[in-house]
Amino acid sequence: MALKGAEEEWALLMHRAIDGDSAAYRRLLASLTPVLRTVTRRNCARIGLDGGEAEDIVQEVLLAIHLKRDSWDTDRPIGPWIMTITRNKLIDARRRRGNRQVQQVDDLADILTAEGSEDAMDRQDIDRLLERLGERPRDLVRSLSVEGRSVQETAARLKMSEGAVRVALHRAIKTLAALYRGDGP
Amino acid sequence: MRTEDLINALVADLTVSKFRFRQVLVSAIALGAIVAAAAFLPSMGVRPDIRQALLTIRFLFKFVVTLSLAVSAGGLLYCLARPGTPTGLWAWALIAAPTLLVIAVVTELVATPVASWSSRMVGTNAVYCLMLIPLLSLGPLACIIYALRKGAPTNPGLAGAVAGLLASGIAATLYATHCTDDSPLFLATWYSLATGIVTLAGYAIGARALRW
Numbered sequence: 360m361a362l363k364g365a366e367e368e369w370a371l372l373m374h375r376a377i378d379g380d381s382a383a384y385r386r387l388l389a390s391l392t393p394v395l396r397t398v399t400r401r402n403c404a405r406i407g408l409d410g411g412e413a414e415d416i417v418q419e420v421l422l423a424i425h426l427k428r429d430s431w432d433t434d435r436p437i438g439p440w441i442m443t444i445t446r447n448k449l450i451d452a453r454r455r456r457g458n459r460q461v462q463q464v465d466d467l468a469d470i471l472t473a474e475g476s477e478d479a480m481d482r483q484d485i486d487r488l489l490e491r492l493g494e495r496p497r498d499l500v501r502s503l504s505v506e507g508r509s510v511q512e513t514a515a516r517l518k519m520s521e522g523a524v525r526v527a528l529h530r531a532i533k534t535l536a537a538l539y540r541g542d543g544p
Numbered sequence: 545m546r547t548e549d550l551i552n553a554l555v556a557d558l559t560v561s562k563f564r565f566r567q568v569l570v571s572a573i574a575l576g577a578i579v580a581a582a583a584f585l586p587s588m589g590v591r592p593d594i595r596q597a598l599l600t601i602r603f604l605f606k607f608v609v610t611l612s613l614a615v616s617a618g619g620l621l622y623c624l625a626r627p628g629t630p631t632g633l634w635a636w637a638l639i640a641a642p643t644l645l646v647i648a649v650v651t652e653l654v655a656t657p658v659a660s661w662s663s664r665m666v667g668t669n670a671v672y673c674l675m676l677i678p679l680l681s682l683g684p685l686a687c688i689i690y691a692l693r694k695g696a697p698t699n700p701g702l703a704g705a706v707a708g709l710l711a712s713g714i715a716a717t718l719y720a721t722h723c724t725d726d727s728p729l730f731l732a733t734w735y736s737l738a739t740g741i742v743t744l745a746g747y748a749i750g751a752r753a754l755r756w
Contacts, residue, residue: 379560388551418550425554427696427756430565430626439628447627447698485545504553505545528557540755 365390366438373428373437388421395420395445402449408456415484420448422536451540488538496531503528565695569622572691576684577714584680590721602726605648609731610720613641613739614713617706621688624703625695638709645736648728667725670734676722677738678745680715681708685746689753697754704750708743715742 369391375383399413399420408416423444431440489497495517502513503524510528514521563571597603616637623631656664667673688707697703716735725734 376558377561379558381555381558384558385551385555388554389548392547392551414547418545418547421547421550421554423696423756425557427627429561429563429568429694430696432566432626432629433564435626435629440626441628443627443698444696485550489545500553501545503556504549507549507552510556525557525559528553529559532553532557536756 365394366436369441370433370437373431374433377428377433388424391424391441392417392421395441398442398445399449406449406453408449408453412452412456416445416448416452418485419452419536419539420445422532422539423448426533426536455541484539485535488535491538492531492534496527496534499524499527500531500535565626565691566622568694569625569688569691572687573618573684573710573714576687576711579683579687580680580714580718583683584718584722588676588719588722591724593724594721597726600726602728603720605644605728606720606723606726606731606735607717609641609645609648610713610716610735612637612644614710614717616640617710617713621692621703621706621710624699624706625692625697627696627698638706641713645728645732649732652728661729664727665729665733667727667730667734669723669725670730673719673723673725673730673734674738674741677712677715677719677735678741680718681711681742684714685711685742685749689746689749692750692754693756696756697750700754700756701747701751703754705743705747707750708746709739711746712739712742 369387372383372387372390376387395417396413399416400410402408403410403413403416420441424441427444431437489500492500499513499517502508502516503510508516510521510524513519514524517524519527591597616634620631620634620638623629623634652664653661685707688711689704692703692707716739720735725731
C-alpha cells in the first residue's frame, strides 16, 4: 500500500511538473531517486553488474524520465512507465559492459586504472561524459548543477541571455543522454 | 557530479509541455496522410471508372484490408511508443487484415475458374504497385518516425516495423483508388509484397533512429 501511495504522489507531482511547476518537479525527482537507487542496486547484483555502476544507471534513468516525460500517458499509472524505463536502462548498461569487457582484454592499462580507483564518486560515467561536452556547455551545466546557480545567475556569469542558457542546457542534457547510450558526437 | 546535482540541472531544464505524445503522434499520422495524398492526386489520381468500381465488392474490399491494416498498426504503435503500456487487444487486431485477405483469397479461388487465376494475380499494374506503394509511404513513414522520436519505444526495431505497416496502410489505401486490379489474388501478392518492403525499411530505420 505504501508503494501505491508513492505512485499516486509521483503521478500528482508529474502532472504539476508538466504544467511547469519546478518545485513539484524537484520533489518528484528527489522522491524517485532513492527508489531508483534501491531498484538498480538490487538488479545490478542480479544481472552481474558492479554495484558502483548503479548510481550511473540511476542518473541515466533520471535523464530518460526527464527527456521522455511527454510519453507518460496521464490517464495511466506512472509506476509501470518508470519501471519500464529503468529496466530498459539496466539492459542497456549490461549490453554496454559486455562491449567494454571485450575491449579491455586488449588494454591492460585500462583495467589497472579502473581497479586502482576505488572511490565510486571518482569514476562516475557522467563526469567522463561531461568532459566530452566541450568547455562552454560543461561550464554551463556545472554552474546550474554542481554550483547550484539559477538560470539568471548563470546567464549573467557566462554573459549569455537566459533564453540562450536554456537552449544550451537542453542541448547539453540531450547530448549527455546520447553519450550514455554510446551514440554521442 | 552527484545525482542531486544532476537533478538541479534537470529542474532548470523544465519547460511546460505544449503537446503530449498522443497529440504529436496523431498529428504526424494526419500530416503523413496529407503529404501522401498531395503526392498521389496530381501524379496518379483516382481511376476514371471509380463510380462503377464503387459498386463492386472487390474494389471496396481493398479498402477493408488497407484501412484495417492502418488502424490496427496505428493503435498498436501508440502502445509500443510508451514505456509500460500493455499492447492489449491491439496486437491481436493486427492479424485482422491478413486474416480477411486469406478468407478473400480462398473465396476468390472457389468462385473463379482456374484458367483466370494467373491473370487475376499478375494483373496489369504489378510493377507500379510494387514501386508506388513504397514511394507513397515515404512521407507518412518519415512523419511517423519523427513523432516516435518524441515517444520512447522500448523496442525500437519493432516500433519502426509497425510504423512501416501503418505507413504502407495509408499508402495502399490511396494507391487502391488508382489501381484497376481488384482481385484479392492481386492484393495478396503485390500489396503484401509492397507492405513487406516498407515494413523492413521501417524496421531498419527504427532500430537506428528510435533508440533513446
